[in-house]
Amino acid sequence: MGQERAAKQTIRNIWLEEIKRFNDSYTDDDVPLYLTLSGAEARDIKLLVDHKLIELTENGSIASGSAKRVVAIERSRLAVLSLQRLFPGLKIVEQEFANLLVGNSLLRYPTGAHEKLCCARIVNLDFQDSLTVTEDNGNINFPTLIWIQKLAQIHASSKPGQEWCLCLTLNSSITWTQSIATGIQQFLQDNFKRSAEFEASCRQHFGDTLHQSINSDQPFDAQALSLEDKQRLLMVFVPKKIASLVYLQNWQVKTSRNLRYGGARNEAPMVTWVFSFVWDPRASLAPDVVYKDCLDLIFSATGYVSDTGEIDVSWTQ
Amino acid sequence: MSEVVTDTSFRGDIRVASRIIDFLSSGLYHSPAACLKELVNNSYDADATRVEIYVKPDADRIIISDNGCGMSKDDFVSHFSRISESHKRMSSDLTEGGRPKIGKIGIGFIAANEICEIMEIFSTEAGSTELLHVTINFAEMRKAPEVRRRGETDFVKGDYEGEILTAEQEEHYTSLFLMSVRGEAQKIMASASLLNRDAKAYTFYGLNETNIVKLLKSPIGTWKDFDQYSQTIMEVALNVPVAYYAGWIPVQLENQVNDYVEKTADLDFHVLYDGIEIKKPIVYVPPSETCFVSRFEFVGEHVSAQGYFYAQHGTIKPQELQGLLVRIRDAAVGEYDHSFWGYSPSDNSVIQRWLSAEIWADDRLEDAMNIDRRTLRDTMPPYVELRNAIHKHLKMVLSQARADIYEAGNAERKSKRAQVTKDAVASLASKKVAHIAPDVAQQLVKAMENIDVVPATRRALERKFTVTEVYETIIKIAEGLLTEEQLAALLRRLTEQIGK
Numbered sequence: 001m002g003q004e005r006a007a008k009q010t011i012r013n014i015w016l017e018e019i020k021r022f023n024d025s026y027t028d029d030d031v032p033l034y035l036t037l038s039g040a041e042a043r044d045i046k047l048l049v050d051h052k053l054i055e056l057t058e059n060g061s062i063a064s065g066s067a068k069r070v071v072a073i074e075r076s077r078l079a080v081l082s083l084q085r086l087f088p089g090l091k092i093v094e095q096e097f098a099n100l101l102v103g104n105s106l107l108r109y110p111t112g113a114h115e116k117l118c119c120a121r122i123v124n125l126d127f128q129d130s131l132t133v134t135e136d137n138g139n140i141n142f143p144t145l146i147w148i149q150k151l152a153q154i155h156a157s158s159k160p161g162q163e164w165c166l167c168l169t170l171n172s173s174i175t176w177t178q179s180i181a182t183g184i185q186q187f188l189q190d191n192f193k194r195s196a197e198f199e200a201s202c203r204q205h206f207g208d209t210l211h212q213s214i215n216s217d218q219p220f221d222a223q224a225l226s227l228e229d230k231q232r233l234l235m236v237f238v239p240k241k242i243a244s245l246v247y248l249q250n251w252q253v254k255t256s257r258n259l260r261y262g263g264a265r266n267e268a269p270m271v272t273w274v275f276s277f278v279w280d281p282r283a284s285l286a287p288d289v290v291y292k293d294c295l296d297l298i299f300s301a302t303g304y305v306s307d308t309g310e311i312d313v314s315w316t317q
Numbered sequence: 318m319s320e321v322v323t324d325t326s327f328r329g330d331i332r333v334a335s336r337i338i339d340f341l342s343s344g345l346y347h348s349p350a351a352c353l354k355e356l357v358n359n360s361y362d363a364d365a366t367r368v369e370i371y372v373k374p375d376a377d378r379i380i381i382s383d384n385g386c387g388m389s390k391d392d393f394v395s396h397f398s399r400i401s402e403s404h405k406r407m408s409s410d411l412t413e414g415g416r417p418k419i420g421k422i423g424i425g426f427i428a429a430n431e432i433c434e435i436m437e438i439f440s441t442e443a444g445s446t447e448l449l450h451v452t453i454n455f456a457e458m459r460k461a462p463e464v465r466r467r468g469e470t471d472f473v474k475g476d477y478e479g480e481i482l483t484a485e486q487e488e489h490y491t492s493l494f495l496m497s498v499r500g501e502a503q504k505i506m507a508s509a510s511l512l513n514r515d516a517k518a519y520t521f522y523g524l525n526e527t528n529i530v531k532l533l534k535s536p537i538g539t540w541k542d543f544d545q546y547s548q549t550i551m552e553v554a555l556n557v558p559v560a561y562y563a564g565w566i567p568v569q570l571e572n573q574v575n576d577y578v579e580k581t582a583d584l585d586f587h588v589l590y591d592g593i594e595i596k597k598p599i600v601y602v603p604p605s606e607t608c609f610v611s612r613f614e615f616v617g618e619h620v621s622a623q624g625y626f627y628a629q630h631g632t633i634k635p636q637e638l639q640g641l642l643v644r645i646r647d648a649a650v651g652e653y654d655h656s657f658w659g660y661s662p663s664d665n666s667v668i669q670r671w672l673s674a675e676i677w678a679d680d681r682l683e684d685a686m687n688i689d690r691r692t693l694r695d696t697m698p699p700y701v702e703l704r705n706a707i708h709k710h711l712k713m714v715l716s717q718a719r720a721d722i723y724e725a726g727n728a729e730r731k732s733k734r735a736q737v738t739k740d741a742v743a744s745l746a747s748k749k750v751a752h753i754a755p756d757v758a759q760q761l762v763k764a765m766e767n768i769d770v771v772p773a774t775r776r777a778l779e780r781k782f783t784v785t786e787v788y789e790t791i792i793k794i795a796e797g798l799l800t801e802e803q804l805a806a807l808l809r810r811l812t813e814q815i816g817k
Contacts, residue, residue, distance in 0.1 A: 057522070057523025057524070058523060058524060058525045058528065059523055059524060059525050059592045059593055060592050061373065061522070061523050061591055061592045061593075062373075062374070063523060064522070064523070067373075067374045068374065077437060077439065077492075077494050078439060078492070080378075080380070080494075081371075081380055081382055081492055084369075084371040084380060085369065088371060088373060088591040088592035089373040089374050089522070089523075089591055089592075090374075091374050091375070092378075094378060094496075
């Protein structure tokens with residue numbers, strides 16, 4: 001197992017804090033505490049073990065009391081074997097995450113045991129890939145964000161909804177076609193027009209050059225942006241899009257972390273978020289209020305994780 | 318028959334000789350453990366030194382992975398294109414590492430069809446960068462025979478699809494993924510106090526070796542007191558060539574079975590089940606120190622064998638260890654046979670339950686073994702010859718057990734019982750009688766002092782006395798020594814004691 005970069009360790013510690021918070025708040029849950037795309041090395045699960053959030057037996061297998069508190073999703077059979085070697089008794093669902101959610105359609109949802117897994121208190125989608133996007137007859141879709149919308153819907157199926165937390169990490173590379181970039185540009189411009197406050201925050205976060213290129217009449221070339229600007233763009237677009245997808249489900253999405261890291265010395269440029277989904281019944285009467293509350297938190301949570309693992313949370317980061 | 322689909326992918330049919338398919342269709346394997354042991358023995362035949370099995374938490378998918386020699390696409394295709402009676406030992410009776418092959422007809426992999434619908438194989442050989450990946454669909458097997466029939470004697474067992482991936486050159490392994498595990502098998506293999514925390518059954522899950530041995534040494538009457546998960550582990554471990562636990566036999570007998578312990582350890586075959594290293598679940602805990610081992614060695618015309626008979630004073634627990642276990646090529650044939658291959662049940666029937674025997678027979682007995690590796694054909698000369706030899710030895714062991722354990726133990730027990738009675742009477746005299754009627758107490762103590770010197774009184778003492786009988790004796794003594802008033806007080810006191 002290779003040495004992990006310091007920035008990633010910092011992010012794992014952020015996840016750990018969230019997991020501890022939920023572990024302390026929901027002691028007798030019937031649903032998993034933690035659903036993760038841990039990968040074959042399962043560093044995040046190790047962290048849970050080190051901090052006694054998951055108990056092991058005397059021979060190193062997952063203790064019966066902790067069985068099904070943590071569930072890993074892994075599609076590669078050989079990675080599954082590696083995971084079982086590390087943690088015998090670990091619950092592993094062997095499939096693509098999309099398949100667990102029964103695909104990208106908003107009409108079909110998992111049932112039974114899989115539905116229960118999707119109700120985990122903390123869902124950690126630690127992707128290595130960038131935000132995938134598809135275009136269909138002019139409609140731009142983000143499968144990853146649809147999965148999140150479906151997860152939110154599943155958590156909302158009981159009333160009140162079951163509070164949960166999403167840890168999301170993406171590679172910040174952008175490979176959008178021009179028409180997709182233009183669609184996203186349009187989406188942001190519409191929101192600038194709707195809220196001067198949002199635009200002001202974006203200007204401060206993006207910097208003038210990026211802000212002007214987005215807020216221009218000319219189509220902007222997302223692929224030509226610097227690695228840092230791509231990160232900054234996603235740091236706004238992703239939380240805003242998620243909030244827009246779920247606020248009508250009565251979720252107020254609190255962006256508690258909105259961080260970028262990597263990009264230098266051949267390290268992959270990444271963006272990572274921690275979103276708390278808080279049940280907010282105001283959405284049925286005043287959805288815009290809930291939505292606005294969601295947006296207010298996007299910028300206050302921004303920051304940069306340096307190569308040494310320190311977090312700079314100054315406003316423009 | 319294999320068909321190349323692209324440069325790296327292929328597909329084909331699995332052909333199994335019709336005689337074998339008949340056996341398989343008639344429910345060859347009586348439990349998931351029986352299937353599992355086939356796969357583990359397959360790993361042994363692949364010269365693996367380490368096999369890992371992963372079942373928990375819910376056995377919806379089972380992994381069996383070994384560090385054996387692995388197989389290439391050609392090995393796979395040639396094996397599965399024709400599984401027949403003499404296939405596996407066609408080239409050699411020994412593995413490349415020199416182990417006598419346990420498998421005979423190569424149906425080990427096919428055993429998996431009894432517990433799952435789909436099996437994926439990943440395998441690579443040392444020195445090769447090819448990683449074989451094959452998915453076998455067993456559903457074909459459950460189709461009607463006329464649909465499965467291919468030619469005069471063969472049936473399609475299941476179709477497979479394969480591809481060649483890449484592996485590190487130095488790697489060698491075979492990993493099996495049993496997917497879509499069938500309902501009943503899943504239930505048995507997961508059983509699980511893990512899923513039901515209120516279950517009272519004992520479980521091995523999560524235990525280290527020390528605590529497993531501790532558990533096996535506790536007075537558990539039957540394996541049925543364990544959860545099915547652990548029963549499966551024991552069934553597998555009993556069968557496959559794994560080592561013995563340290564301290565499995567009373568220390569004073571160790572040197573009499575050391576050669577078997579060393580021989581098994583030398584096989585260097587380790588099986589880990591959800592992280593637990595499993596060893597032979599044979600652990601003898603004699604209720605007293607009275608126990609012995611009788612070595613068995615037989616060289617006959619049709620078969621040779623050797624092993625040991627262990628005898629103890631008292632029933633062997635758990636009951637699954639009572640009887641006779643026969644091994645051929647280090648793998649067991651079924652389980653312990655409580656009848657010792659049909660020995661007279663009336664000859665020392667109680668003492669038969671005090672015995673446990675393990676016999677290693679040579680390859681010639683294999684001819685008498687049925688395809689299920691669980692039963693033997695009792696008309697075959699090697700079987701008949703070995704059975705007679707075992708029965709002859711058993712008769713001798715039974716009579717030795719009667720003389721050395723039962724009768725000696727009986728005398729020892731009687732003596733102990735007499736001492737207990739003496740101590741009880743002395744204690745009663747000093748604690749309950751002395752302060753009411755010191756004379757009676759003194760008389761009682763005096764009477765007890767020499768009671769076992771005289772054979773007649775000693776015999777009397779060796780029987781069990783009721784409390785009432787002891788009190789009647791006290792009263793009888795008291796009547797001659799005490800006044801009416803004192804006697805009444807003593808009676809009152811004793812009556813109170815009995816009431817308590």
